[in-house]
Amino acid sequence: MANTVFIKNMVCNRCIMVVQSELDKLGLNVNSIRLGEVVLEEELSDEKKKLLEEVLIPLGFELIDDKKVRIIEKIKNIIIDLVHHQDNDAKTNLSDVLISQLHHDYNYLSNLFSEVESTTIEKYFIAQKIEKVKELLVYDELSLSQIALRLNYSSVAYLSNQFKKVTGLTPSHFKQIREEKRKPLDEV
Template sequence: MKLYIKNMVCIRCIMAVRAELVKLRVNSIVVELGKAECKENLTQSQLEILNKGLLECGLELIEDKRLKIIKDVKSAIDELINSSEDNQKINLSEYISKKMNCNYPYVSKLFSKSEGISIEKYYIQERVEVVKELHINNGLTLTEISYRLKYSSVSHLSNQFKVVTGVNASHFKDITTNSKLIPSKV
């Protein structure tokens, strides 16, 4: 049985889901971000108990099929962004269609209606979030980041960064670095 879980973002979430399933004496569990898979089907009462435990951890079972599709699209995009394979020339719509094994126009329309943003814009925003993290926290140069995230060029990365954030990447780094140096008021 596949279970889809909302708000999973880190290893602690995976551990929390696994712990809740173990409490229910569910065996053969595979837990990943956004989903859990177990060999046996859970009863309705087990699902209710599981959801109650997950809610206490800030997580929630997703029961609506459309929400599962949205979650799968987001997971596929995260996987594409963080993939070490050479996906530079891959078409996003083609990738999503293959990954989800479904009709892209349907998925795209569903995603846009639910999230208020197109899949393409969501993909760009997620890439820019990773750029911010790598630029600020890891101290990588824009050239290193553009190579790592498979941008066609540094200028392409810079243009997308400015469109999404409103400032260029180096100015963004200066702003965030300087704000860390200013002590907060007590």
């Protein structure tokens, strides 16, 4: 009988590999694993659950029992996946994505998220997008126009305004500061 375990703070593929490794060490057979969610082949005994908690906590993860907290983690993981792990070619509406994947009314999800996180889903989404913009600016492979297009901003001006509102810097000033901090190889 399969058993689903929810894990807080899984945000990237490396997290999945770390959790998979710990599950393997404990001899737990995994049907599937993705951000925030592991489906085991068998029921997790109280003893194995305790052992799993003990190995996950030092790694920055924790098991989630509360249904509302699980929904919040799923919302975060969907947003992180949308922003950081998918090239958003399609103009997807965040509320539609959340409704279709979580099977809850958007108002319920929005109110729950705000109540638990003390911020809105939209602000969290924007914060993730700005983090992705920073990452892309540091890589220096795309122009600001290409970044705006990739992250579904309607214009470079809108991206720049939102970036400045969140960080206090323009994208070009952020990039300039990052470049000043880097030392040439012969000075390292």
